[in-house]
Amino acid sequence: MSTLTLESPSAASAQARTHAFPWLAWITFVLMALSLVAVFLYAPIEKTQGPPQKIFYFHVPLAWDAYLAFFGTLVGSIGFLRSGRQKWDVLAFSSAEIGVVFTTLVLISGSIWGKTIWGAWWVWDARLTSTLVMWFIYVAYLMLRSSMGRTARAARYAAVLGIVGFVDVPIVHMSVTWWRTLHPQPTVANPAGPTLPGDMLATFFLCLITFTVFFVYLLRERMAVEDLRQTVDSLTARALETE
Amino acid sequence: MALRSSTARVLAAEDGLADSPAAAFPAAIARTSFVGQAWALLWKDLAVELRRRELVGSVLVFSLLVLLIFEFSFDVDRAQAEALAPGVLWVTFVFAGVLSLTRSFAQERDRGTWEGLLLAPLDRGAIYVAKLLANALVMLAVEVVSLVAFIAFFDVRADWLALALSVLAGTIGFASTGTLLAAMAAGTRAREAFLPVLLLPISVPVIIGSVKSTAAAFGQPAGAYPWLGLVLAFDAIFLAVSFAVFEFVIEE
Numbered sequence: 001m002s003t004l005t006l007e008s009p010s011a012a013s014a015q016a017r018t019h020a021f022p023w024l025a026w027i028t029f030v031l032m033a034l035s036l037v038a039v040f041l042y043a044p045i046e047k048t049q050g051p052p053q054k055i056f057y058f059h060v061p062l063a064w065d066a067y068l069a070f071f072g073t074l075v076g077s078i079g080f081l082r083s084g085r086q087k088w089d090v091l092a093f094s095s096a097e098i099g100v101v102f103t104t105l106v107l108i109s110g111s112i113w114g115k116t117i118w119g120a121w122w123v124w125d126a127r128l129t130s131t132l133v134m135w136f137i138y139v140a141y142l143m144l145r146s147s148m149g150r151t152a153r154a155a156r157y158a159a160v161l162g163i164v165g166f167v168d169v170p171i172v173h174m175s176v177t178w179w180r181t182l183h184p185q186p187t188v189a190n191p192a193g194p195t196l197p198g199d200m201l202a203t204f205f206l207c208l209i210t211f212t213v214f215f216v217y218l219l220r221e222r223m224a225v226e227d228l229r230q231t232v233d234s235l236t237a238r239a240l241e242t243e
Numbered sequence: 244m245a246l247r248s249s250t251a252r253v254l255a256a257e258d259g260l261a262d263s264p265a266a267a268f269p270a271a272i273a274r275t276s277f278v279g280q281a282w283a284l285l286w287k288d289l290a291v292e293l294r295r296r297e298l299v300g301s302v303l304v305f306s307l308l309v310l311l312i313f314e315f316s317f318d319v320d321r322a323q324a325e326a327l328a329p330g331v332l333w334v335t336f337v338f339a340g341v342l343s344l345t346r347s348f349a350q351e352r353d354r355g356t357w358e359g360l361l362l363a364p365l366d367r368g369a370i371y372v373a374k375l376l377a378n379a380l381v382m383l384a385v386e387v388v389s390l391v392a393f394i395a396f397f398d399v400r401a402d403w404l405a406l407a408l409s410v411l412a413g414t415i416g417f418a419s420t421g422t423l424l425a426a427m428a429a430g431t432r433a434r435e436a437f438l439p440v441l442l443l444p445i446s447v448p449v450i451i452g453s454v455k456s457t458a459a460a461f462g463q464p465a466g467a468y469p470w471l472g473l474v475l476a477f478d479a480i481f482l483a484v485s486f487a488v489f490e491f492v493i494e495e
Binding site: 081133136137140143144147148153156157159160161163164165167168171172174175176178179 | 420423427430431432433437440441443444445447448451452455466468473477480484485488491492494
């Protein structure tokens with residue numbers, strides 16, 4: 001099993017990258033604060049569901065981030081298989097890790113919402129079931145990586161799984177939808193125009209932007225950590241060679 | 244080099260090239276058509292299985308035991324047998340399928356013949372197609388016997404043609420991603436444990452579709468969708484994607 005051949009180590013540039021994005025952290029912080037204000041003070045209380053409906057403003061953007069993350073894994077996987085360059089693999093891996101965290105949060109926040117609205121923590125509805133299957137696919141991805149270590153073969157296997165898994169997600173969703181459905185129909189991405197009232201819609205889009213920025217921030221940070229780790233690895237390898 | 248020439252000899256013998264001088268074997272394989280290569284590889288796998296009979300036998304006994312455990316767990320009587328049939332059968336087929344898929348690549352690795360396959364100048368796609376067909380045939384052999392046993396045990400009635408097509412379509416779909424992921428799992432340390440973790444979530448669409456179309460074959464309510472057609476569509480997608488990425492899994 002050959003370990004990855006590392007691109008020329010440059011500790012300085014990796015370090016620069018880690019600290020080059022505090023401004024992104026600040027933007028995320030400000031947007032998050034604004035979102036909380038909008039969710040709790042600006043958006044009206046929904047008539048039939050009451051305050052629990054407010055979970056919606058975080059639940060849906062979390063799901064959006066999860067899909068965004070798995071799309072990042074797809075892009076990284078294809079890039080890695082085409083070029084063999086390690087930076088693509090770093091993108092795929094970092095993105096998958098964040099995606100699994102967000103999918104877990106989607107399942108938890110959805111479960112809390114479901115308990116108050118449907119009266120059950122879990123129902124075998126189409127969207128819940130397909131989200132759970134998606135979670136399993138990418139948990140398998142992370143397990144594959146952690147069991148194989150950081151080898152070239154692990155990166156290739158993971159890239160294959162990153163592609164097959166992403167192709168599978170919409171098929172799983174269709175098959176499970178045909179199997180059964182109970183989840184509310186889309187209220188924003190509706191062909192006849194959004195059915196949400198204006199102030200709720202504005203709050204929702206603010207949250208969506210906030211979480212998108214949050215995702216980009218997390219991804220940059222996670223990739224910078226991976227870069228640093230690889231720099232350390234190659235420096236260690238070089239130190240051992242010269243000894 | 245010994246590996247290469249032994250693989251070459253097997254392949255060459257199947258193509259009627261056994262008389263060629265040894266040095267010409269790799270070139271002769273390279274000239275063989277895609278179908279010829281896949282056929283030779285499939286024949287190799289089936290010949291090994293027919294002579295050793297280690298896979299079908301053990302998987303078959305395993306799947307009969309799963310049926311036995313179902314009888315103990317659900318106390319199936321004849322009246323409800325048809326309602327339970329799709330679930331019982333597909334759980335059995337999926338477990339048996341995972342077991343036989345794991346073995347198919349593990350055998351190659353254990354005997355050291357895997358490197359021989361990779362060294363031979365074969366089209367990677369031909370290796371995939373041959374392995375897929377071999378796996379599907381082993382699964383089908385086990386499924387036919389389990390199905391006959393199930394019918395005998397529980398005296399069920401079904402639309403036999405629809406049932407046969409459902410089992411066939413489901414098996415191809417399950418084996419298509421199964422072959423890709425089994426090749427992957429064989430390269431990890433905990434291969435037996437890994438295959439189901441990779442394969443089962445990916446196969447959800449095929450499993451749902453097959454259970455539903457099998458239910459329809461048993462005259463059970465299965466919803467308004469043409470499940471058999473959907474399974475065939477899933478098969479086509481899974482086959483195309485697995486075929487396209489297989490070469491990345493077997494590169495060393």
